[in-house]
Amino acid sequence: MTASAAFDLSGQSALVTGANTGIGQAIAVALAGAGADVVALVRSDASETVDLITALGRRCTVLSASIESVDSIRAAIDSAFEQVPNLSILVNNAGTIRRSFALDFTESDWDDVMGLNLKSAFFLAQAFARNWLAGEHAGASRPQAKLINVVSMLSFQGGLRTASYTASKTGLLGVTRLLANEWAARGINVNALAPGYIETNNTTALRADAQRNKDILARIPAGRWGQPGDLAGAAVFLASPASNYVHGAVLPVDGGWLAR
Numbered sequence: 001m002t003a004s005a006a007f008d009l010s011g012q013s014a015l016v017t018g019a020n021t022g023i024g025q026a027i028a029v030a031l032a033g034a035g036a037d038v039v040a041l042v043r044s045d046a047s048e049t050v051d052l053i054t055a056l057g058r059r060c061t062v063l064s065a066s067i068e069s070v071d072s073i074r075a076a077i078d079s080a081f082e083q084v085p086n087l088s089i090l091v092n093n094a095g096t097i098r099r100s101f102a103l104d105f106t107e108s109d110w111d112d113v114m115g116l117n118l119k120s121a122f123f124l125a126q127a128f129a130r131n132w133l134a135g136e137h138a139g140a141s142r143p144q145a146k147l148i149n150v151v152s153m154l155s156f157q158g159g160l161r162t163a164s165y166t167a168s169k170t171g172l173l174g175v176t177r178l179l180a181n182e183w184a185a186r187g188i189n190v191n192a193l194a195p196g197y198i199e200t201n202n203t204t205a206l207r208a209d210a211q212r213n214k215d216i217l218a219r220i221p222a223g224r225w226g227q228p229g230d231l232a233g234a235a236v237f238l239a240s241p242a243s244n245y246v247h248g249a250v251l252p253v254d255g256g257w258l259a260r
Contacts, residue, residue, distance in 0.1 A: 006242035010035035013084045018094030020046040022200035026228035027235040032058040077127035090128040092121040093150045097165045110164045117168035145188040180248030196254025198226040221256030
């Protein structure tokens with residue numbers, strides 16, 4: 001296989017949750033740039049993402065759905081496979097965060113974050129794998145399926161004022177490894193992408209806090225916050241044939257944060 005073929009996603013389709021903005025949008029556009037059509041599973045307007053992907057000559061199908069309940073998740077994934085038969089990539093990107101000191105953390109802030117970041121991600125993966133495995137009769141010519149869970153630096157560290165986010169992202173990394181153990185032999189690669197401190201809506205409060213922003217920048221060897229586009233190459237790698245023998249791995253894209 002040539003180097004260019006190893007990263008070629010032509011003829012494949014990828015479903016990306018939360019593809020309307022930030023990291024999800026950047027990953028969706030990167031996969032389209034590598035040749036994939038995209039299904040954007042979102043709860044809000046994704047017209048900008050559609051425009052960016054169609055400008056690359058790829059198709060972007062928008063599925064507007066809530067993924068808080070297992071029933072809605074299964075219905076959304078079933079619909080995606082009905083509309084896009086060659087769907088073989090899932091990027092579990094959608095997530096949320098709540099910030100409060102542990103002594104003040106509320107049950108609702110715990111449940112909201114754990115529900116979306118961990119429970120929904122698991123059942124999205126389950127529904128995706130069930131649908132993909134149901135097409136096993138398609139034979140050896142179809143590509144391996146690729147499942148990418150977007151975790152976090154807080155999958156490795158405790159952080160501050162993010163109890164449920166830390167718990168959910170630590171849990172999602174564990175689930176990534178479990179699913180890799182169960183599904184690797186069935187043609188599904190399950191890996192994780194761990195963004196560092198990236199300029200997105202979720203980090204607005206941190207960047208607006210002068211002291212916290214200064215402290216974060218002081219620890220990043222690259223000397224800057226990451227941009228969503230910095231994740232593009234890593235996402236394409238994990239979605240492509242180049243990673244066919246990579247299972248249960250986590251790829252940090254953090255400007256060197258974990259090395260400090």
